[in-house]
Amino acid sequence: MMTLAEADALADRAHAGQVDKIGVPYVAHVRAVAAGLAPLGPELAMAGLLHDVVEDTEWTADGLRAAGVPERVVRLVLAVTAEPGCPYEEKIRRVARDPDAALVKIADNAHNSRADRAAALTPEQRERLAAKYRAARRVLWAAADPERVATILRIVNPDLLPELTAP
Secondary structure (H helix, E strand, O other), rough: OOOHHHHHHHHHHHHOOOOOOOOOHHHHHHHHHHHHHHHHHHHHHHHHHHHHHHHHHHOOOHHHOOOOOOOHHHHHHHHOOOOOOOOOHHHHHHHHHHHHHHHHHHHHHHHOHHHHHOOOOOOHHHHHHHHHHHHHHHHHHHHHHHHHHHHHHHHHHHHHHHHOOOO
16 A cells, blocks of 8 residues: 555656646645645545646546555545536535545645735736635535644645634
8 A cells, every 4th residue: 555655756756847827846736735634644645645646647546546545545536636527616516525525625725725826826817716716615614524624724724714713
């Protein structure tokens, strides 16, 4: 069975040469997501590292299994992977049906919502993505244990904590 360090190495290889919307090596994003999930267990952290490999690289679920990724992690990766033709809002509702998948997507959303990352975007992109991520949080946070959500936010994006506790 794959270790967390091996999953990190797989994510590093899989995302080699990729950069995010602000030009940062993509592996930094998946590592930030995994860091937020680490207190919740190694399989969730592993899912954080690998959450975009099926969607954004040549890796497949079968390839992950063959590499030794635990089946639970593969299922979580697939749960947060976009399906062709499926609108984002529908994807979020699908993810929210699995509390652990919701936690992976919450960590992803929290990192994507960081002010320091948004600052590198155009005002139009910033506004559009902020609204998209805010709407997703309402659905995702309702699907997960608030204490687990708070654990993730304290690590990944503490600026979102007041939103979590707002009435």
